Amino acid sequence: MATLPAVSAPPHAGARALVMRLRKGDEVARLITLAFASSILLVTVALVYQLWVGSELARHKFGFHFLTTSMWDPVSGQFGALPFIYGTVITSVIALLIAVPLGVGAAIFLSELAPARLSSTFTFFIELLAAVPSVIFGVLAFFAIVPLMRDYVDPFLKKTLGFLPFFSGPIFGYGYLTAGVILAIMTLPFIISISREALLDVPVEQREAALALGATRWESTWQAVVPWARLGIFGSIFLALARALGETMAVTMVIGNDPNIHASLFAPGYAIAAILANDFTEATGDLYPQALVALGLVLFLLTIVINALARLLIIATTRRGSAHP
Amino acid sequence: MSPKEHMIMSSANLPSASPAAGKPVEHQGKLKAVNLNFYYGAYKALHDISLEVQANKITALIGPSGCGKSTFLRTLNRICETIPKTRVEGQVLLDDEDVLRVDVTALRRRVGMVFQKSNPFPKSIFDNVAYGLKVNGFRGSLKDAVEHSLKRAALWEEVQDKLQKSAYALSGGQQQRLCIARALAVDPEVLLLDEPCSALDPIATAKIEDLLFTLKDQCTIVIVTHNMQQAARVADRTGFFLLGKLIEYNTTEIIFKNPTKQETEDYITGRFG
Amino acid sequence: MTLRNRWRQSLSFFMLTLTGICAVVAVSLLFLILGDLFYNGWRSVDWDFFTKLPLPPGETGGGMANAIVGSIEIVLLATIMGLPVGFMAGVYLSEFGGKTFAFLVRYMADLLNGVPSIVIGIFVWIVVVRRYHFSAYAGGIALALILIPITARSTEQFMNAVPQTLREGALALGASKWKTIATVVVPAAYRGIATGMILGVARISGETAPLLFTSLNNQFWGAGLRDQTASLPVMIYSHAMSPYDDWHRQAWAAGLVLLIGVLFANVAARLILSRGIAVQK
Numbered sequence: 001m002a003t004l005p006a007v008s009a010p011p012h013a014g015a016r017a018l019v020m021r022l023r024k025g026d027e028v029a030r031l032i033t034l035a036f037a038s039s040i041l042l043v044t045v046a047l048v049y050q051l052w053v054g055s056e057l058a059r060h061k062f063g064f065h066f067l068t069t070s071m072w073d074p075v076s077g078q079f080g081a082l083p084f085i086y087g088t089v090i091t092s093v094i095a096l097l098i099a100v101p102l103g104v105g106a107a108i109f110l111s112e113l114a115p116a117r118l119s120s121t122f123t124f125f126i127e128l129l130a131a132v133p134s135v136i137f138g139v140l141a142f143f144a145i146v147p148l149m150r151d152y153v154d155p156f157l158k159k160t161l162g163f164l165p166f167f168s169g170p171i172f173g174y175g176y177l178t179a180g181v182i183l184a185i186m187t188l189p190f191i192i193s194i195s196r197e198a199l200l201d202v203p204v205e206q207r208e209a210a211l212a213l214g215a216t217r218w219e220s221t222w223q224a225v226v227p228w229a230r231l232g233i234f235g236s237i238f239l240a241l242a243r244a245l246g247e248t249m250a251v252t253m254v255i256g257n258d259p260n261i262h263a264s265l266f267a268p269g270y271a272i273a274a275i276l277a278n279d280f281t282e283a284t285g286d287l288y289p290q291a292l293v294a295l296g297l298v299l300f301l302l303t304i305v306i307n308a309l310a311r312l313l314i315i316a317t318t319r320r321g322s323a324h325p
Numbered sequence: 326m327s328p329k330e331h332m333i334m335s336s337a338n339l340p341s342a343s344p345a346a347g348k349p350v351e352h353q354g355k356l357k358a359v360n361l362n363f364y365y366g367a368y369k370a371l372h373d374i375s376l377e378v379q380a381n382k383i384t385a386l387i388g389p390s391g392c393g394k395s396t397f398l399r400t401l402n403r404i405c406e407t408i409p410k411t412r413v414e415g416q417v418l419l420d421d422e423d424v425l426r427v428d429v430t431a432l433r434r435r436v437g438m439v440f441q442k443s444n445p446f447p448k449s450i451f452d453n454v455a456y457g458l459k460v461n462g463f464r465g466s467l468k469d470a471v472e473h474s475l476k477r478a479a480l481w482e483e484v485q486d487k488l489q490k491s492a493y494a495l496s497g498g499q500q501q502r503l504c505i506a507r508a509l510a511v512d513p514e515v516l517l518l519d520e521p522c523s524a525l526d527p528i529a530t531a532k533i534e535d536l537l538f539t540l541k542d543q544c545t546i547v548i549v550t551h552n553m554q555q556a557a558r559v560a561d562r563t564g565f566f567l568l569g570k571l572i573e574y575n576t577t578e579i580i581f582k583n584p585t586k587q588e589t590e591d592y593i594t595g596r597f598g
Numbered sequence: 599m600t601l602r603n604r605w606r607q608s609l610s611f612f613m614l615t616l617t618g619i620c621a622v623v624a625v626s627l628l629f630l631i632l633g634d635l636f637y638n639g640w641r642s643v644d645w646d647f648f649t650k651l652p653l654p655p656g657e658t659g660g661g662m663a664n665a666i667v668g669s670i671e672i673v674l675l676a677t678i679m680g681l682p683v684g685f686m687a688g689v690y691l692s693e694f695g696g697k698t699f700a701f702l703v704r705y706m707a708d709l710l711n712g713v714p715s716i717v718i719g720i721f722v723w724i725v726v727v728r729r730y731h732f733s734a735y736a737g738g739i740a741l742a743l744i745l746i747p748i749t750a751r752s753t754e755q756f757m758n759a760v761p762q763t764l765r766e767g768a769l770a771l772g773a774s775k776w777k778t779i780a781t782v783v784v785p786a787a788y789r790g791i792a793t794g795m796i797l798g799v800a801r802i803s804g805e806t807a808p809l810l811f812t813s814l815n816n817q818f819w820g821a822g823l824r825d826q827t828a829s830l831p832v833m834i835y836s837h838a839m840s841p842y843d844d845w846h847r848q849a850w851a852a853g854l855v856l857l858i859g860v861l862f863a864n865v866a867a868r869l870i871l872s873r874g875i876a877v878q879k
Contacts, residue, residue, distance in 0.1 A: 024774060025774055025776050026774050026775040026776050028776070029776035029779070030690075030694045032686065033687070033689045033690035033693070033694055034690055034694065034699075035686075036682075036683050036686035036687045036690065037687040037690040037691060037695075037699075037700075037703045037750070038703070039683055039687070039746070040703050040706050040707050040710065040746060040747060040750060041702060041703055041706050043706075043710065043743060043746070044706040044709060044710055046721070046725070047710075047717075047718075047721045050721055050724045050725060051720070051721070054720075054724050101620075102620050102623065102624065103620075103624070105616060105619075105620030105621070106617065106620040106621040106623070106624045108617045109614070109617035109618050109620060110621055113614060113617065113618065114618075114621070122621055122624075124868070125628050125629075126624050126625060126628070128628055128861060128864055128865070129624075129627060129628045129631075131797075131800060131801070131804075131860055131861065131864045132628075132631060132804075132857060132860070132861075133804025133805070133806070133831060133857070133860060134804070134805075134806065134807075135804065135806040135831045135834050135835050135853075135856075136631070136635070136804070136834070136853045136856065136857055137631075138835065138838070139834060139838045139849055139850070139853050140631060140634060140635075142839070143638075143838070143846070143850075144634055185627055188627070189624075192624055216606050216607055216609070216610035217610050217614060218609060218610035218611075218613045218614055219606065219610065221614075222613070242712055246712075246713070246714025246715075246716070246717075247714070248716045248806070248807040249807060249831075249835060253835075253838065253839065273714060273716050273807070276716050276720065277716060277807060277810055280720065280723070280810070280811050281810070281811055281814070292720075293720060293724070296716070296717050296720045299717060300713060300714075300717050303712055303713060303714055304709060304712065304713075307709070311708060
């Protein structure tokens with residue numbers, strides 16, 4: 001009996017084989033699911049394409065200056081993205097400055113100190129916070145946080161830190177700081193949830209080694225456990241940043257809608273997502289809508305980059321199970 | 326149609342009524358490997374294996390870990406194909422028909438498999454045993470067929486009043502016998518068992534070994550085991566694998582009492598593995 | 599104990615208490631939000647809210663019946679369009695995926711997941727609304743585009759978690775690949791898949807930004823799915839930003855209703871998931 005050649009693929013090839021395979025049902029299933037899966041690719045490609053094409057006028061007129069000009073005047077046809085980029089970035093930075101210490105602190109408590117049941121109950125509630133729709137945060141910010149900031153927090157900051165340019169200037173209640181605060185509340189659950197997972201993954205031996213050398217509970221946590229989990233924690237921070245950058249409703253409702261750059265954090269400003277929400281349906285003419293789409297493109301690219309970084313960091317943690325330099 | 330072809334055709338159909346219990350059924354389930362080579366990507370796991378499994382006998386495959394005995398077993402029902410980048414060279418013949426050319430789902434109806442760690446589906450006991458029948462288009466009384474299978478697997482007494490309970494409610498040994506019942510339900514000509522008792526305690530192991538004796542009248546059995554005493558107890562013929570090669574293949578008595586190859590003797594006497 | 603050690607221990611106690619405070623603050627935020635919404639919205643939720651249409655500004659009374667129905671319509675459209683696509687894509691990624699194509703799809707799905715929903719709204723505006731005008735369909739499409747990648751990744755994740763040995767057991771009995779997937783793998787993973795779907799639908803129910811340029815809003819019942827349609831999130835937004843006290847009151851009530859719905863779905867989904875391995879009846 002002659003030996004057959006190496007068989008790694010189905011024995012026949014060509015169209016007749018395809019029909020034979022089709023009858024088996026497996027190939028049909030593969031093709032159907034493949035079609036659905038490719039729809040995701042198609043949508044993404046279409047999205048990028050439309051954003052690119054839909055902003056053509058603006059891109060050709062302004063080029064890269066679009067990103068550096070701060071004049072936004074629809075009447076005269078001058079569109080510069082800088083105030084919006086500034087507003088988006090500054091509110092996100094404020095959000096992180098508040099949410100990161102709070103979130104990492106809570107994550108440390110939940111992973112190191114809290115008994116298991118307390119930890120999972122608390123985490124359950126915190127993760128529910130992530131499910132709250134953004135418009136509800138907006139309503140709360142608008143009715144509850146703005147007066148709070150205007151009447152208590154801002155005056156206090158002005159009194160104590162008023163020598164800094166950040167905390168000088170008139171107080172309205174709306175503005176960069178308030179938007180930053182609400183963003184902090186919205187991104188907090190993500191930081192806590194992911195950092196907690198990263199901290200729980202740290203092998204017990206790390207903490208025990210530090211304690212065995214005479215470190216206090218805090219020292220072993222801060223110097224042995226947290227560094228081990230730092231990739232995951234950074235990943236969570238980037239993820240929170242990405243969400244803060246794209247967050248629309250809550251920011252729109254409290255940022256003040258002023259397309260100018262101000263040094264004072266009390267001042268009203270604008271963010272990319274906010275002006276899109278406000279002006280998109282009202283934009284007239286040819287250039288105006290395209291300038292807005294160009295803003296959308298900027299936001300899109302910004303969030304992609306940050307998200308990619310976040311995922312790299314989080315994947316690096318889970319794959320290696322540790323933070324090694 | 327020649328008698329042999331007729332037997333192949335009819336053995337590919339499932340019984341539509343429960344066969345009389347205990348009557349030995351003659352399956353021509355002779356299984357032959359001819360110059361079989363197997364590759365995981367670029368790595369050659371099996372070297373030129375030629376082996377003939379006799380009908381209605383228990384054949385054991387022994388050898389140290391990583392010697393290729395499980396890999397070989399998995400080529401017999403082509404379950405090795407679930408792993409990507411594998412390649413088979415050579416032939417595997419079931420009744421002189423090349424297994425690699427037959428529709429794989431039809432092949433697996435005739436050559437069943439029981440795995441190392443029991444893997445019942447997250448379904449009820451009844452649905453587990455009935456699964457193979459339903460999937461292969463069985464017409465007839467499922468209830469009777471399931472009962473018959475469970476009896477063949479010596480599990481009926483223990484589960485007859487809880488057939489609707491989850492399979493996971495059973496003990497490890499019972500789950501493995503359930504998997505055997507599930508495999509038997511489609512009336513295979515050959516039953517492949519990949520270290521079926523390695524996760525079980527001695528009592529459960531003994532039950533399964535007794536089971537194999539009763540089953541070999543009705544089908545051909547190939548069992549991979551790392552436990553030499555088990556091979557000595559149950560097998561009619563034994564093959565010794567080492568580093569992907571079949572070193573020696575003979576009656577169990579000769580392998581264990583009077584091996585011809587030095588490596589076999591070293592393994593039997595415990596010098597390695 | 600030396601002075602230095604005493605200092606270290608005090609610092610330790612202090613810092614660790616601080617972390618506890620952080621955790622308590624984080625959890626209380628949820629309850630503060632719920633509490634505030636309840637306080638402001640509870641009194642405003644009445645039968646009228648669910649049955650009447652919004653009244654012109656300045657008049658008290660009325661409700662958001664059109665917004666409730668509109669939200670249900672839009673979310674239903676999105677679910678019908680998005681869940682099957684996402685599910686099938688997830689099945690492909692987990693069971694059939696070749697190396698490079700599956701990697702690309704996965705990458706793009708994660709990308710879409712990270713895109714701000716307002717950008718999705720812009721996309722649907724360009725592609726659908728400019729040609730067909732504002733409609734519930736457009737809103738449904740926008741939400742579906744958000745739902746698809748979420749569903750795909752979560753389906754894939756839970757199907758991957760099914761042990762390979764279960765698949766092999768079915769294949770060894772002569773089941774074809776698609777039968778194995780349909781009768782063994784999916785039933786084994788169905789709890790997780792269902793949870794992912796419920797969470798996804800809950801998430802899109804609360805989305806506002808993508809609806810702003812697609813289904814827009816409507817103070818009345820609208821002329822069907824092809825017309826611009828009211829939805830709870832958009833109504834909340836427009837009413838909250840308005841200068842009318844009564845509309846503010848309505849916004850609180852709507853916010854409460856929306857939040858209860860979303861939280862209920864979330865809690866239900868998590869309870870389903872935590873129940874463990876399913877036994878198929």
